[in-house]
Amino acid sequence: MRIAIASILQESNTFSPVYTRYEDFHPVFGKAALERHQGKFTEMGGFLDVLAKTKHEAVPVCAAWAITANRMARPDLDLLVSRFVDGLRRARAGALLLAMHGAQTAEGEDDVEGHVLSLARSVLGPDQPIVLTLDLHANITRRMVANADAIAGYHTYPHIDMFETGRKGARLLLRMLKSRTRPSMAFRKLPLIINAENSQTGSGPMHKLIRAAQTLEQTGKAEAVSIFPVQPWMDIDEMGCAVVAVTNDGPPAAQRMADSLAARLWKSRRDFEVKLVSVPEALAAAEKTEGGPVVLSESSDSTGSGSPGDSTGVLRHLVKAKLSGPAAIFLVDPPAVAKAIQAGIGATVRMSIGGAFDRKHSKPVAVSGRVRLISDGRWTARARGYNTGIVTEMGRSVVLECGHVLILIAERSAMTVDPELFRSHGIDPVYCKIVVVKSPNGFRAAYEPIAKAIIMVDTPGVSTANLRSLPFKRIPRPIYPLDAGTAPPGDLRL
Ligand SMILES: [Zn+2]
Structure with missing residues (x-):
């Protein structure tokens, strides 16, 4: 089978004075995308590594990465996305492995990933699998979950598992192709944003949560479990931390898994406070x-x-x-x-x-x-x-x-x-x-x-890190820690 692979990655900060242009992504297409990532420790490098050992053919569509800044100019986004969609059409692929950040915005678009995924879905059709890999700081939206068959995020912060996340996504896709089935995916959003300074995964409050997610994967209970403590500098709709679970045990099991870890994240919310020094x-x-x-x-x-x-x-x-x-x-x-x-x-x-x-x-x-x-x-x-x-x-x-x-x-x-x-x-x-x-x-x-x-x-x-000092206007309220008395979702068992 021809498997399309692509990456479009940028994290947004909607308070930044610097806006994003097309050139900031240094995008390359087709074979040049493969050349950029072959043998590199990136998600695309991971996709290529796994697919090289199979009978499937990796068809590179594009590779684009930009440093974090404010929203991308709309004509620039449309150009980048149209070149991705054209490449995906030409790929005549039976599946897609896509690496994105998960917190990318543009003028008039709070959810670039959801936008790109919905277009990819319309090219591939409802039956061809799409696996999406994301940065740990992704902002999960309903549109992303609706248009991907599986989502897998980094398990490390500092991020040192881009390659492994790419490999995980590719192996998950291969299992789906082999079994001709689709796993169940569920997510749970929380009215919560947290400081990046104290959410490292090797120690502190995030460490145990990530270990729990990894145990679910290692014991075969889940295909992928990802905790997304979204980076907090985005004033957008549908903003907030989330947990995504992908299992082969049906939707209720996936939802229970996502809810259980989301409840633990909610209960540890105060532990992410950080002390700064003059x-x-x-x-x-x-x-x-x-x-x-x-x-x-x-x-x-x-x-x-x-x-x-x-x-x-x-x-x-x-x-x-x-x-x-x-x-x-x-x-x-x-x-x-x-x-x-x-x-x-x-x-x-x-x-x-x-x-x-x-x-x-x-x-x-x-x-x-x-x-x-x-x-x-x-x-x-x-x-x-x-x-x-x-x-x-x-x-x-x-x-x-x-x-x-x-x-x-x-x-x-x-x-x-x-x-x-x-x-x-x-x-x-x-x-x-x-x-x-x-x-x-x-x-x-x-x-x-x-x-x-x-x-x-x-x-x-x-x-x-002083989130209360930022001029939030559109973020859904109440949200912790901007609103101290924020309640958890009513249907989340704590
Ligand atoms: Zn990140």
């Missing part, structure tokens, strides 16, 4: 720590959570602080890059940097520094797990050396979870006293093994 306190604590690196997580400016990466919340303190060793920080600021390049390598430049996109939360800060390095901003993710092997293109980039502070400034945003971001630009985090990451949790996979300490700092931004 930047001066964090810098003092870092100086008191023996050795380095001490990792400061500035999650309010998380580039993986839709922030522009332009915050000066930590930077303004860092450039004034008396540091005993080098500090590394990433910043997105296109005009600053242009000025540094114009000055040239070795030149000393004085300029205001930061706050290039989000002036509401950050004011520029004046710095004076030596232009140490100029690059094309191309680097490859090496840390095992997240997009491993995939190339990031963050445009022209420079390293500005301001005393002990090494500021890596790029024209475009990039994930900061992989130390390779800095290493590829001549800064090895291992030899730094302080490394600032713009990530609430994803950085832990690669940084925990090398960090002497990790401190979550409190600065303003559009991906703040």
